[in-house]
Amino acid sequence: MSCGGMESKILGYVDGRLKEGERLEMEKHLSTCGVCQLRVNEFRSVHALLDELPMIEPSAAFDVRVRARVAAEPVKQSWWAWFAPSPRVVFAASMLLLGTVWIGSYSNPPQFDQDDIPVLENYDVISSFEPLTELSQAVPADDADQQSQDM
Amino acid sequence: MLDVKAGDEQSFALLLHRYRSPLVNFLYRMVRNREQAEDLAQEVFLRVYRAREDYVPSAKFTTWLFRIATNLALNSVRDNRYQRMEISLDAPVTADAEEGDEKTLDVAEKHPNIERYLVEDVQRKMIRRAIEKLPEKQRAAVLLHKYQELDYGEISKILECSESALKSLLFRAYETLRVELAPLVAQRAKQ
Numbered sequence A: 001m002s003c004g005g006m007e008s009k010i011l012g013y014v015d016g017r018l019k020e021g022e023r024l025e026m027e028k029h030l031s032t033c034g035v036c037q038l039r040v041n042e043f044r045s046v047h048a049l050l051d052e053l054p055m056i057e058p059s060a061a062f063d064v065r066v067r068a069r070v071a072a073e074p075v076k077q078s079w080w081a082w083f084a085p086s087p088r089v090v091f092a093a094s095m096l097l098l099g100t101v102w103i104g105s106y107s108n109p110p111q112f113d114q115d116d117i118p119v120l121e122n123y124d125v126i127s128s129f130e131p132l133t134e135l136s137q138a139v140p141a142d143d144a145d146q147q148s149q150d151m
Numbered sequence B: 001m002l003d004v005k006a007g008d009e010q011s012f013a014l015l016l017h018r019y020r021s022p023l024v025n026f027l028y029r030m031v032r033n034r035e036q037a038e039d040l041a042q043e044v045f046l047r048v049y050r051a052r053e054d055y056v057p058s059a060k061f062t063t064w065l066f067r068i069a070t071n072l073a074l075n076s077v078r079d080n081r082y083q084r085m086e087i088s089l090d091a092p093v094t095a096d097a098e099e100g101d102e103k104t105l106d107v108a109e110k111h112p113n114i115e116r117y118l119v120e121d122v123q124r125k126m127i128r129r130a131i132e133k134l135p136e137k138q139r140a141a142v143l144l145h146k147y148q149e150l151d152y153g154e155i156s157k158i159l160e161c162s163e164s165a166l167k168s169l170l171f172r173a174y175e176t177l178r179v180e181l182a183p184l185v186a187q188r189a190k191q
Helices: A010-014 A020-030 A034-050 A062-071 A079-083 A087-106 A123-127 A141-150 B009-031 B034-050 B061-087 B114-133 B136-146 B152-158 B163-180 B182-190
Strands: none
Touching: A010 A020, A010 A034, A010 B163, A020 A034, A034 B114, A034 B136, A034 B163, A034 B182, A062 B009, A062 B034, B009 B034, B009 B061, B009 B136, B034 B061, B061 B136, B061 B152, B114 B136, B114 B163, B114 B182, B136 B152, B136 B163, B152 B163, B163 B182
């Protein structure tokens, strides 16, 4: 192993995650390379220093808040649940049907007797009808009175 | 998780109990704000709950869980960065403000060996700041590797990169930490 190959293996060596073969190869190189040995020691120190950061505890209200948010989640329904009849819809549909039947049975639609409808039996007469253009001479009013006395 | 998928509410409570602390700690170290970390952790659990019916055990549950958490944390860190830029560039930054919501302790009463406590406190602050300075993806890789002890395969799936890219990412992160923490590293080497 060369110093260039250290980059990908040094951390694994420091935290003990290298495979046995890789570890032995690493140790062989370190026994002959002071620079890489120094780097390994420094990485070990960094690794150990990171352990000095204390852990924090989640606040007492953390679980309560998570549970409250989970409880507030809407209930997920599958797509076919959309087709399942809800009691309200069934009731409304039944009432609508009943109402329709009731209105249909009691209302009287206008009845037409066929005999009452005038029938145009002679269409030609009607179609050749022309408005009157000449009227008979009007009778004067005095003549009309005399005629009535004579009668 | 398969029991949660089957509708077992008790199993969800077990998941919550088992993973809340690792999740909150991971998110706290990512975003450096306790309240925000808890909000994000709640969001992670909510997303797990929402996705329970579609869950397919193709990967380990922890991989899936931390993938959700990492994506939320990375988005939050980016949003915070833009928000901070918008608020003010002139606002003075005090040491206390940088420490976020660390509580002030009556140090003398709680720690008889005050000198040692103060030294350790300074060290912890240095370590925290060194981690904070890492680019987000490197930070996530270090936290998942060091504190969650996930293997390279899992971390590479969470960060959506190849294993060799992850090893390179981690190497660069540890190199940066080595430089940032050089005084502490040298001190430790002497011991």
